[in-house]
Amino acid sequence: MHHLKVEDLYQFVYISRITSTGLSSASTLNDIAKTASQNNRKNHITGVLCYGNGYFFQYLEGSEQALTNLKNRLLMDDRHKDLQCLEFAAINKRCFAEWSLHSIVLERWLISDPRAKALLPFKPYHWAPDKWRQFLKILQNYHKEQEKTDQADVQPIKYNALGVTLGKVVGQHQAFFLIQTVLGALIILTLLWFMLSDKF
Numbered sequence: 001m002h003h004l005k006v007e008d009l010y011q012f013v014y015i016s017r018i019t020s021t022g023l024s025s026a027s028t029l030n031d032i033a034k035t036a037s038q039n040n041r042k043n044h045i046t047g048v049l050c051y052g053n054g055y056f057f058q059y060l061e062g063s064e065q066a067l068t069n070l071k072n073r074l075l076m077d078d079r080h081k082d083l084q085c086l087e088f089a090a091i092n093k094r095c096f097a098e099w100s101l102h103s104i105v106l107e108r109w110l111i112s113d114p115r116a117k118a119l120l121p122f123k124p125y126h127w128a129p130d131k132w133r134q135f136l137k138i139l140q141n142y143h144k145e146q147e148k149t150d151q152a153d154v155q156p157i158k159y160n161a162l163g164v165t166l167g168k169v170v171g172q173h174q175a176f177f178l179i180q181t182v183l184g185a186l187i188i189l190t191l192l193w194f195m196l197s198d199k200f
């Protein structure tokens with residue numbers, strides 16, 4: 001898998017926004033992860049895909065041709081949009097040699113590592129030009145430590161679209177509270193309405 005000539009090893013790094021099409025299916029992240037890891041293994045591509053706060057960050061490494069082909073497929077994929085290329089350049093060695101594609105969902109309640117947590121809320125379009133390098137390092141270390149403590153693969157890839165949409169407004173972990181509050185308020189209003197309509 002890793003016998004590419006060094007001269008032909010490239011990295012392709014981009015960010016994009018999830019679309020309503022992407023959000024409309026609860027299994028979008030699972031679907032992507034499944035196709036991607038199959039294809040990537042076949043094409044000798046390795047890397048990491050990160051989703052959080054409505055954004056994707058993907059770091060990929062492989063031959064220039066394989067990455068160009070993938071980039072073209074990604075540009076046509078309507079589950080995300082506004083693809084912004086952060087880097088497409090030759091590299092000497094792979095950072096993620098073992099992963100055909102590792103997916104990480106970045107949500108505050110999933111992450112206890114304070115360095116990783118410092119990156120949240122995840123807003124990659126606001127990053128300074130080279131911030132992704134720092135981000136990538138943290139992702140690498142984060143995964144290594146997870147492997148050590150054997151917590152790897154709590155694959156938290158399933159999520160629901162309503163939660164994500166609400167999460168964009170109020171923060172993922174507060175979405176549930178918001179729903180409860182709204183329902184509570186409705187009950188109180190209904191009771192008040194019954195009491196008052198009795199009197200008049």
Ligand SMILES: Cc1cc2nc3c(=O)[nH]c(=O)nc-3n(C[C@H](O)[C@H](O)[C@H](O)COP(=O)(O)O)c2cc1C
Nearest residue numbers: 032035036039040056058070073074077079080101
């Ligand atoms: C955020 C995101 C990341 C993706 N990453 C990959 C990837 O690493 N490798 C891949 O082959 N497809 C990836 N895809 C899917 C491609 O856009 C495309 O749907 C897929 O490669 C088509 O493969 P198929 O012809 O085998 O169905 C990704 C899609 C999205 C939205």
